[in-house]
Amino acid sequence: MHGEALAHAKYLAYATQAQQAGRAQAAQDFTNAAQTEHMDHFAREADLVGLGRDIAANLRDAINGETTETNSMYPGFAKQATADNDPAAASAFSEIGTDEAAHLKDFQAALNAVSNPGGGASVPAGAPPAPAAITAGPPRSSGATLANLRTAMQGEAFAYAKYMRYADQARRDGNSAVAQLFTNAANFELNEHFAMLATLAGLVATDTNANLQDAINGEQHEADVMYPDYARQADQAGNPQAANLFREIAGDEKIHQQTFQKALTAS
Numbered sequence: 001m002h003g004e005a006l007a008h009a010k011y012l013a014y015a016t017q018a019q020q021a022g023r024a025q026a027a028q029d030f031t032n033a034a035q036t037e038h039m040d041h042f043a044r045e046a047d048l049v050g051l052g053r054d055i056a057a058n059l060r061d062a063i064n065g066e067t068t069e070t071n072s073m074y075p076g077f078a079k080q081a082t083a084d085n086d087p088a089a090a091s092a093f094s095e096i097g098t099d100e101a102a103h104l105k106d107f108q109a110a111l112n113a114v115s116n117p118g119g120g121a122s123v124p125a126g127a128p129p130a131p132a133a134i135t136a137g138p139p140r141s142s143g144a145t146l147a148n149l150r151t152a153m154q155g156e157a158f159a160y161a162k163y164m165r166y167a168d169q170a171r172r173d174g175n176s177a178v179a180q181l182f183t184n185a186a187n188f189e190l191n192e193h194f195a196m197l198a199t200l201a202g203l204v205a206t207d208t209n210a211n212l213q214d215a216i217n218g219e220q221h222e223a224d225v226m227y228p229d230y231a232r233q234a235d236q237a238g239n240p241q242a243a244n245l246f247r248e249i250a251g252d253e254k255i256h257q258q259t260f261q262k263a264l265t266a267s
Helices: 002-020 024-049 055-083 087-115 143-172 176-201 208-236 240-266
Strands: none
Touching (some): 024 208
16 A cells, blocks of 8 residues: 555656656656556555545544654654765654644544533644645755655555545544545655655656656556555465456556557657
């Protein structure tokens, strides 16, 4: 699931670069693949593992994650960046940590409101993000800080996918206020936090073909190695439902690989 969430966020970033470079077909290919990774692959894998339960449980899960990011992960990353003499990364980590503290407070308030419906508490809407544009180019960090940037990107991409799922579940349960809170938090994670981190980590190359080649390499590994291996493990564990899903996703990733290869060849 983490890989599918990251692919979704990365391909959207690649699509933006391709569009800016006048590569409309490549941009569309990236966008289509991003949607498949999120709306199909992530969603169906999440269904199998039972990600998301009732509203209160989802809020508690969000609180646990935001607590870790606020109290340890991002302060630790900022400290490492400072030790690495990387003030830009240190500032980004500190800013994101502050944002996560605000998310934590909002989720705690929402849980209080949900748990005490007659107590007069309300669910906060959560602050909307100030979207950041990803600047294509090489990494601006190195060493441990670059590794931390990549770890954080994966976490923010997964948080987006998870919070959007929680928003859908809250909406189906008739709680539009909690749905809005999760939606705003999700958009914050993707459109501001992930974008800030991606610029520093050099996620997006200035050359569309380089981004296509990166996507081809990733899809080939998933189609030929990772998902077939997962399917074999699921078969051995006596889980045919998971095995069949992994095989189906492997086929989808092979199609993505071929689509990206066609776009690369056409250039």
